[in-house]
Amino acid sequence: MATMITDECINCGACEPECPNTAIYQGGVEYDGLDGAKHAALSNDFFYIVPEKCTECVGFFDHEACAAVCPVDCCVPDPNIPESEEVLMTRARQLHPEQAFPEDYPSRFKAGAAAPAASAAPAAAAAPAAPVAAAPAGGATFVQSPLDALADTVPALESWDVPLTCFRCRGEFEVPFQFIKPGTVLHCPHCAGSFVPNTILYRDVAKRVTKFYDSFTAGLDAIRSRHQAEIERFEDQLRQSLQKLKDDVKEASADAALAGAPQKNRGFFG
Ligand code: SF4
Ligand code: SF4
Structure with missing residues (x-):
């Protein structure tokens, strides 16, 4: 396939x-x-x-x-x-006509090959992590990375405001997700009528919101790990360049005719 x-x-x-x-x-x-x-x-x-x-x-x-x-x-x-x-x-x-594939080319069909692609079902939903950056310990200077700033743009799951429409007056209002629990009595700010979320509404909202948070977190993690790989590659290059710089400087200083350094005895007439 x-x-x-x-x-x-x-x-x-x-x-x-x-x-x-x-x-x-x-x-x-x-x-x-x-x-x-x-x-x-x-x-x-x-x-x-x-x-x-x-x-x-x-x-x-x-x-x-x-x-x-x-x-x-x-x-x-x-x-x-x-x-x-x-x-x-x-x-x-x-x-790839230019490529010479070996007889024993890699293939997912071969014994011992890694597991084939996942089934059409999405990954099991993990518990949603609150995408809020942790505060720096000990009052240290903290420079927020663009990725953490991005995470900050999405509020914590429990405080995310769920938009609701009052079935009496059709007025629209928002309630933090933590209060959308079956049996909780909410009041419409427009007509003061009561509004009690049922299990169906709670499950539907919870499913959509959790799915969004899972996708967001997974996407952010994927970007973070790509970022991390780039940083590690760069650090590696930096280490090699620094070593080369050291070697070059060492070589230059060894070759330099410095004042006070012992000179080769050239004999009486030079
Ligand atoms: S990476 Fe994905 S799309 Fe590309 S050849 Fe492999 S299975 Fe097909
Ligand atoms: S773009 Fe990202 S989420 Fe979409 S198929 Fe590719 S890896 Fe998966």
Whole structure:
């Protein structure tokens, strides 16, 4: 089967650079077809995969690279496009005629390969983490990163204001999520009429709000880990550059004819 992206996609972009076949495109962006022409986007709302370019990573990895990085497990096998390993490997060779694939090429179909892409069901919802940055300890100077600032833009789950419409006067008002519990008596600020959330309303609101927070947190975590990888790469380069600088300076100072340094005895006539 080709791999597909479901509408659970949160458009984090983590999968696109992982694809060895450039089969993944951002929603609304035209794709490059195998005929060399541009084609209309297959989705305008979410990242999408061009089936004719997807090999389920056969030839490159023993798992689907997009599924491995997707924070919400929405890269899944497309049940409408079943394809054998042979078909997928033939496609990999056609897509990369310049590449010499080994006999024992990696494939998710092979014994011992990593587990195939997740099923169409989304990842189990984890307990929502309050996306609020922790306060610095000991009054230390704290420079907030752009990612923490982004997290701050979303209020804590319990204090998120749920928009409600009064069934009596149709007036609109907002109540913190923590009060949308079955049996809690709320009062409309417009007509003062009572409003008691029932279990159905509570479950519906809780499901939507929790799903949003899970997606937001997962997206933020994905960006953070990419960020972290970049920082580590940069630190590595920095370490190497510093070592080279040290070596160069050491070499230059060893070669320099410094005043007071012992000179080679050149004999009486120099
Ligand atoms: S399964 Fe592999 S080849 Fe297919 S879209 Fe995902 S990363 Fe690309
Ligand atoms: S990694 Fe998953 S959530 Fe992110 S853009 Fe790709 S399919 Fe969408």
